[in-house]
Amino acid sequence: MATSGASAQTNTAPPENPGQVIVPQVERRDVRLPTFASRDISLGLFTGTYATQNFGTSSVSGLRLGYHVTEDIFVEATYASTKVSDEDFRQIFPNGGIFPTPTQRLTYYNVVAGYNVLPGEVFFGRRHAKLSQGYLLAGVGSTDFAGQKRQTITAGFGLRVLFTDWFAVQADVRDHIYSLDLLGKRRNTNNLEVTAGLTVYF
Template sequence: METRIQYIFLMLLLVFVPKMAFSNDEKLAKEQTFETQESSEQKDHDASKLVEPTIKRRQVDIAKVDAEDFEIELFYGAMNVVDFGTNPIESLVLSYHVTEDLFVSASYGQTKTEQTSFEVISGARLLTDAERNLRYYDLNAGVNLLPGEGFIGKNIAFNSAFYAVLGVGSTKFAGDQRFTYSGGLGYRVILKDWSAVSVEVKDHVFNIDILGKNKTTHNLSYQLGLSFFF
């Protein structure tokens, strides 16, 4: 009889113990799932509390050329005339901007040359004072190259561009009018909507025969200019 009771007790243990273990595992799994959801919700809540960075955008004032197409420019610099030294030069340029990148211009410049080394050594005068004055006139076509921007400090920006010009004209020097080719490169900075500054190097090519031999000369000018748009 006692053996039968033990047998029944063992059978009950075999039936209910696995069920209890499964119930405990299921309860543990539910608790872990709940904790995971709670942790995820907590992370989302914490993420919502993250401080959004405040980006302070600075205002940049960029000068641009107004709709006006005409430009007048005053230049001052130096010009090297072959055999006659390097001397101060003034010039005036009137430009018309056909498009944003293309322009045409007319220019006038003048300088007074010095004596040649031959004149200094020999004492002979090859030119009169009036003939030493050099004046040139030319018509040019130009193109703006490599436009860009520069900054002064944190809040001031300016537009700038390199430019190239080619032209033909006439140079009056040593008593004659001399057909002239010209070409140059410059760099322009827009200061205001109505003004700009430029640095320009230009080659004036013409023939000269003052010293007894006709030769082609390259006469370079280096100038700084201030321009106004209208």
Template sequence: MENWIKRIFLTNGRRPVAGAALACAIAAAGAGQAFAEEADAESEPVVKPLIEPEVTPRRVQEDLIDTEDFEVGVYTGLMSVEDFGVNFVIGARVAYHINEDLFVEGNYGFTDTSETSYEKLSGSAKLLKDDERDLTYYNLSLGYNIFPGEIFLGSKYAFNTNFYVVGGLGSTQFAGDDRLTANFGWGFQVLGTDWLSLHLGMRDHIFDTDILGEDKKTHNLEMTTGLSVFF
């Protein structure tokens, strides 16, 4: 042990002096490199972007269908009864939402029909009595939301929408008779709040009639708009 210490620290030769000098040189080089790196870091300019984007989060108020599954509403519009003109129609709607896509609905509506072209041209000939001109229908249909989406009002409000198809069976009371009726159509729903919605729709009520002397299948188009509430 003593011999080792003497070889390092005693100055009885050139080797210890050279080792000490080498150690001092390494320490000085390390300190110089650290100083140079610090100076370079301080002198390096900070590059700023030419345009600084101002990104602020936007708060959007979105209304969803409430947790209730039942929907009740009223509607009004126009109904074109084949051979009996286009007339004002009014009705009521009740729906049960099985899930977010599938629903069952029942409709009840009525309208007053106009005279046919034959009645207008003949003058006095009447095909139907006045009370037989009232048309009343009811049906039970199955609907499916095929295109759920959203519409935006400004930058703060978003409203859920549904484009749906619907079809079913029912009955139409017209010209003193009850007629089996199939209905097919589409609708567009806008949810104004979580309990109120607006409906726009078109239906084709298809039933057979022989009022003009021959049996034929008639297509009776209906366009409506209405409001409904969830409960």
């Protein structure tokens, strides 16, 4: 038994040589990242409705030029125009309305600062999503209406949906606050504007 055990130990094969470990030599390469335009400037057209206090709602259209300071902060200049009718007053006063003509043009411009408070995505179906930005804004400007030029405070909110890195659709709700003296007494008016428009970035 002892002889058999010794023979078994003698016949045991030695462990295999693991061989030489090969360490690959990888050459370092300089990778050039692609460069993209910053696209900080935006230009947009919009249309919608403008509710002039005491005179009803009319269509409005205008132009916006913006500059995006950071990803979340932007400034924007706006110019827009609408026609306001005093038809309701002419029905009450047969001898004439508030304006010398049935309609008066209202134009305004302002500069606002905005902040993106709700960055996210808007889904179109189950497979398609686009980046979106919900924002708040406020600023000052001037309104020219019925021969009166009034300093205007503008505040509101909006939603911007980016379909590409250079094209977006946005919707805004803004209140234009200024004083008027058309009905025999000067008072502050709130004039609500609801618009939608197209914006390009470059």
